[in-house]
Amino acid sequence: MDAAEALASLMSPQGRVDPYPAYERLRAFGPVVQTGPGLYAVTGYAEADELLRDSRLRMLDGELRDQILPQWRDSPALSSIARSMLRTNPPDHSRMRRLVAGAFTPRRITAMREVVATQAGELIATMAADGRGGSPVDFMAEFAYPLPVGVICALLGVPAADRPLFRRWAADLTGALEPEITPAELAVADAGATELRDYFTELVAARRRIPGDDLTSALVQAHDAEERLSAEELLANLVILLVAGFETTTNLLGNGLAVLLAHPRAADGLRRHPEQAPAYVDELLRYDSPVQLTTRTSGEAVRIGGVELPTGSWLLLLLGAANRDPRRYPEPDRFDPWRALPSPLSFGAGPHYCLGAGLARLEAQVALPMLLRRLPELAPAGAPRRRIRLTLRGYDNLPVTVGEPA
Numbered sequence: 001m002d003a004a005e006a007l008a009s010l011m012s013p014q015g016r017v018d019p020y021p022a023y024e025r026l027r028a029f030g031p032v033v034q035t036g037p038g039l040y041a042v043t044g045y046a047e048a049d050e051l052l053r054d055s056r057l058r059m060l061d062g063e064l065r066d067q068i069l070p071q072w073r074d075s076p077a078l079s080s081i082a083r084s085m086l087r088t089n090p091p092d093h094s095r096m097r098r099l100v101a102g103a104f105t106p107r108r109i110t111a112m113r114e115v116v117a118t119q120a121g122e123l124i125a126t127m128a129a130d131g132r133g134g135s136p137v138d139f140m141a142e143f144a145y146p147l148p149v150g151v152i153c154a155l156l157g158v159p160a161a162d163r164p165l166f167r168r169w170a171a172d173l174t175g176a177l178e179p180e181i182t183p184a185e186l187a188v189a190d191a192g193a194t195e196l197r198d199y200f201t202e203l204v205a206a207r208r209r210i211p212g213d214d215l216t217s218a219l220v221q222a223h224d225a226e227e228r229l230s231a232e233e234l235l236a237n238l239v240i241l242l243v244a245g246f247e248t249t250t251n252l253l254g255n256g257l258a259v260l261l262a263h264p265r266a267a268d269g270l271r272r273h274p275e276q277a278p279a280y281v282d283e284l285l286r287y288d289s290p291v292q293l294t295t296r297t298s299g300e301a302v303r304i305g306g307v308e309l310p311t312g313s314w315l316l317l318l319l320g321a322a323n324r325d326p327r328r329y330p331e332p333d334r335f336d337p338w339r340a341l342p343s344p345l346s347f348g349a350g351p352h353y354c355l356g357a358g359l360a361r362l363e364a365q366v367a368l369p370m371l372l373r374r375l376p377e378l379a380p381a382g383a384p385r386r387r388i389r390l391t392l393r394g395y396d397n398l399p400v401t402v403g404e405p406a
């Protein structure tokens with residue numbers, strides 16, 4: 001099998017459901033490998049980390065998109081993502097990131113701990129009631145989706161009654177983050193993006209009239225004060241906060257619980273020592289990363305891992321593969337919360353390092369031990385179904401039995 005075939009095996013439906021064998025096939029060619037004309041895959045931890053921090057590499061922003069896919073402007077999904085900080089380069093990126101990070105303060109995040117604990121407690125109680133008598137419940141539908149949606153909606157100031165709408169729109173829009181997308185999938189993503197844009201246009205108008213203590217009000221003020229954030233950028237960043245803020249965390253909770261249920265001794269350790277949750281959550285992030293890849297293009301020639309990347313190369317930075325690099329993590333396929341060097345690349349690195357990492361970690365650190373303690377008999381109930389998605393790795397459903405609550 002050559003490197004192009006190894007990459008094709010990763011992109012196949014089977015590779016999307018279980019990418020780890022394909023990562024090993026790619027790794028056999030070295031930490032950085034050419035997989036097609038101008039296309040390179042990175043599986044090495046040190047190399048991916050270095051490239052994410054290298055200012056010669058750029059996001060595929062609007063300007064670069066115009067050269068290869070000028071139709072992006074006609075797609076609400078692609079243009080919303082392209083205008084947000086996630087896909088821009090300096091100076092736009094630095095300006096937007098500073099503004100949003102200024103509103104996304106540690107104080108605001110710490111204040112969410114109580115919201116997370118309250119909402120997690122309520123969801124566990126509902127799950128216990130629905131699963132009474134041994135009937136299986138779907139952990140994704142009953143917990144992994146509603147918790148991050150509730151938390152991000154509370155942060156953004158979205159009324160509780162509107163939460164169910166967001167789940168579908170945001171799930172539809174995330175299709176546009178896949179490395180390859182069909183016209184039918186793009187149409188679904190576009191519909192989601194349009195709904196979200198319309199919704200946030202109204203929310204922004206409402207918060208302008210009556211500001212609250214939420215992130216949307218803070219960003220509206222940044223826009224209105226000195227036009228430091230344009231109206232389009234304001235909407236695009238609100239949408240990306242919502243989307244980045246819940247599909248990913250949903251998958252951390254789903255992938256995380258599945259790993260814990262498959263490792264009962266480790267789960268028991270967390271149940272007895274909830275204060276060890278930070279180490280467990282970091283290892284869960286490494287072991288089965290909710291975000292498996294990101295992409296960059298090289299603005300100049302770059303030499304890395306013994307490979308010369310010419311200007312204009314297209315890079316697939318395989319975070320999920322870097323997290324299993326044996327040069328960084330001995331026995332990488334073993335789940336071990338006591339590793340000396342956690343720091344997985346699941347939140348990226350460098351200037352685009354995840355703005356919500358603190359919030360996502362907080363949600364998992366509160367929710368996972370609470371689930372294990374309040375539902376000590378929680379167990380898998382039949383085969384879960386994986387989503388056929390590579391970038392955002394998670395489950396469609398994860399059936400469990402809840403047993404007797406503690």
Ligand code: HEM
Binds near residue numbers: 152248
């Ligand atoms: C960026 C992962 C949760 C907001 C990123 C990036 C990754 C990532 C890998 C960098 C992308 C790149 O460099 O190309 C994750 C994971 C999460 C999570 C695995 C959950 C387990 C969140 C949450 C929020 C959020 C809860 C917000 C509430 C963002 C934003 C960016 C970002 C705004 C863009 C930052 C920038 O471009 O400067 N995330 N994320 N994420 N994330 Fe997260």
